[in-house]
Amino acid sequence: MCDSGEYFILKLYVAGHTAKAIAAFANLKTICEAELKGRYEIEVIDLLENPKLARENQIVALPTLVRKLPPPLRKVIGDLSDTERVLVGLKLLSRPKA
Helix, strand or coil: CCCCCCCEEEEEEECCCCHHHHHHHHHHHHHHHHHCCCCEEEEEEECCCCCHHHHHCCCCCCCEEEEEECCCCEEEECCCCCHHHHHHHCCCCCCCCC
8 A cells, every 4th residue: 555654634624513524534534544554644624614715725525535745635525435445546555456
């Protein structure tokens, strides 16, 4: 998977404490603990509290995960339940298994 030792800064954009938002955070935490243990930071941003951030950060669907570091910026939309899709989206896995 990812052996580079890079540090990941991840931002999870949600709208309130919905079932999808809670599931996305739980799924993300599980993935990070398995793949990035000790090398990640997660910030949850509730767009109900600060809606202008949606436009500023080009968030068009929720929940959306944004990898701020390492560059380049990457986005994954949804509840993050498809681990392989999340790993590919974050560039932790080069491509989906056939």
